[in-house]
Amino acid sequence: KAGVTQTPRYLIKTRGQQVTLSCSPISGHRSVSWYQQTPGQGLQFLFEYFSETQRNKGNFPGRFSGRQFSNSRSEMNVSTLELGDSALYLCASSETGIGHYGYTFGSGTRLTVV
Amino acid sequence: QKEVEQNSGPLSVPEGAIASLNCTYSDRGSQSFFWYRQYSGKSPELIMSIYSNGDKEDGRFTAQLNKASQYVSLLIRDSQPSDSATYLCAVRESSASKIIFGSGTRLSIRP
Secondary structure, eight states, X not given: OXXXXXXXXXXXXXXXXXXXXXXXOOTTOOEEEEXXXXXXXXXXXXXXXXXXXXXXXXXXXXTEEEEEOTTSOEEEEEOSOOGGGOEEEEEEEESSSSTTOOOEEOOOEEEEXX | OOOEEEOOOOEEEETTSOEEEXXXXXXXXXXXXXXXXXXXXXXXXXXXEEOSSEXXXXXXXXXXXXXXXXXXXXXXXXXXXXXXXXXXXXXXXSXXXXXXXXXXXXXXXXX
């Protein structure tokens, strides 16, 4: 079974630009969550999607958005990039995202904003 | 703001000894708890999940849960250099399906 696939692996963007990251969950997993990881803040929850609907949202500004498609693939978008958005963005999938099931993480997208 | 607290370490343990990692959480209604291992430059990997009070063993790993004290721990027996990593404690919130993470404990196994 293929794991969680995130593309691209690395990105360098300029302040003010926007970026779109992609995540393909494990086959059969319908819940996709996104996290931002930085050395200072650790793993911060961005949002979770289940069956194309945003089910949970973290405390990030509206510049951060996401969506999920009917095949469970998900994208997240960051508009008007700031230097502080430089981080590792991790996608994680789960069969249902509830109960006693944990997440499986992808390899992440390393975003650098210059 | 619901929180998951861990000692950031580093925790240094000699090879072959028991490593003990601890975590407390603030959401009293939480029912599902997880331990992830993250090697430097890699993504987190799920190593244990627990949801009943008491101990759960899997190979050299034992997770312990005490809901009354809001405390979760991970024991690693016969520690190996390959166990050197950051260990993240994670808790699924009671009011939402999202999982929140502690800041992690850096573990170093010295030969």
